[in-house]
Amino acid sequence: MRKGGDSLPLIILFIVGCIFFLPSKVIDLREQEMLFPLIGIILYLAWNIFHRVNRAVGITIAFIVVYALFTFTPIGYRFILMVSVFSFLYYAVAMHYEEISRHKTLIMNILCIVALLNVVWIILQVNGIFIFFKPINDIPTIETGFFANRNEVSVFLACCLPFFFRRWWHLGIIPILAGLVLAKTLNGLIGAIIIMAIYGIILNVRLGLSRKTLTVCIAGFLIISAGAYTKYVHGGGIEARASAFKKAAELIYEKPLFGWGINQGQYVIPLYLNGDRQDVRYVKWAYDKVIYHEDFKRLYLANPERHKTDNRMWIRLHNDYEQWAIETGIVGLLCLLLIIASHLYAYVRTINRDTIAGLSVLCLLLSANAFFTFQIGRFAFLTVFLLACIQGAYLLQKRRNQS
Helix, strand or coil, rough: CCCCCCCCHHHHHHHHHHHHHCCCCCCHHHHHHHHHHHHHHHHHHHHHHHHHHCCCHHHHHHHHHHHHCCCCCCCCCHHHHHHHHHHHHHHHHHCHHHHCCCCHHHHHHHHHHHHHHHHHHCCCCCCCCCCCCCCCCCCCCCCCCCCHHHHHHHHHHHHHHHHHHHCCHHHHHHHHHHHHHHHHCCHHHHHHHHHHHHHHHHHHHHHHHCCHHHHHHHHHHHHHHHHHHHHHHCCCHHHHHHHHHHHHHHHHHHHCCHHHHHHHHHHHEEEEEEHHHHHHHHHHHHHHHHCCCHHHHHHHHHCCCCCCCCCCCCCCCCCCHHHHHHHHHHHHHHHHHHHHHHHHHHHCCCCCCCCHHHHHHHHHCCCCCCCCCCHHHHHHHHHHHHHHHHHHHHHHHHHHHHH
């Protein structure tokens, strides 16, 4: 049997299918019938990704899918379905990168145009002109562009910023930065500032400028930009988020190895942070969804000090890394970090590496918020696509060197 062949995966899928088809108290029979082909497809993709594309990604896909079954909830099927879609996207892009790279300029141009259109939309919204949708609850403005909230459009503009580091497209940098300021969120702006600083270092290497002068200029640029923004535009919610991150970390300490289960973060996090100040009906509904009832109850009662900054339900922590650690523990977090490290290795080892794609991925990783948990599909798509391009370029170089 050739390496990465079909025989062993098909045997594994047959055994897994028989096991998951048996009656279970966790998954009802009808959903088992739907899960069987889906799990089979994902494991087959994971096997091929492991052998032909990236071992870290293949291992992680297999882990999170099997773990999602062991901690299955009604929303679990949707998560598994999303994993199958993005697994196929990653595999297809990485294996066909040579064909896709021929259209790289067109893809970047489209992203630039969409980003500029978002800036136009934001400007209209700031001035009270709304197209397709309007703000609710007597909110005078809603600077979200084509997206659901300010954080999303801010991150999108920031991750598209590197695509403007090309000839003629440089003129679009100022409108993008203006859109980031108007969106009034620190998340995307900080990512954009860091990306521009790194791009400045790259230019320094290419142009041979004085290192001392460049270091001082970049440091001053970072400090002045962030300071001026928080002083005159938007102070952000850094203190509230930092407090929430610190309190939510106690959930990781309670179940450090495998966490509370896939998709359990949206239940245990808001309950633990300030469930005492939420609607009783919501608390009962969310608590019924928690898999480890007794463990959660014991932890909650043992730590009566709740998150005091506000009454919002922290369904998402706005920090993918911590939320992923809460749901999958140290094991899941290490798998995620291993994926990032493996693509960094591929990027560094690629001679004709794509600096623009690398900077865009870096911006997404710096501002990671609900991408890896597939809650925001647009960014999950862009993240997976760019990571697959980085891996595909590395694989293409290896094939050419072997031929």
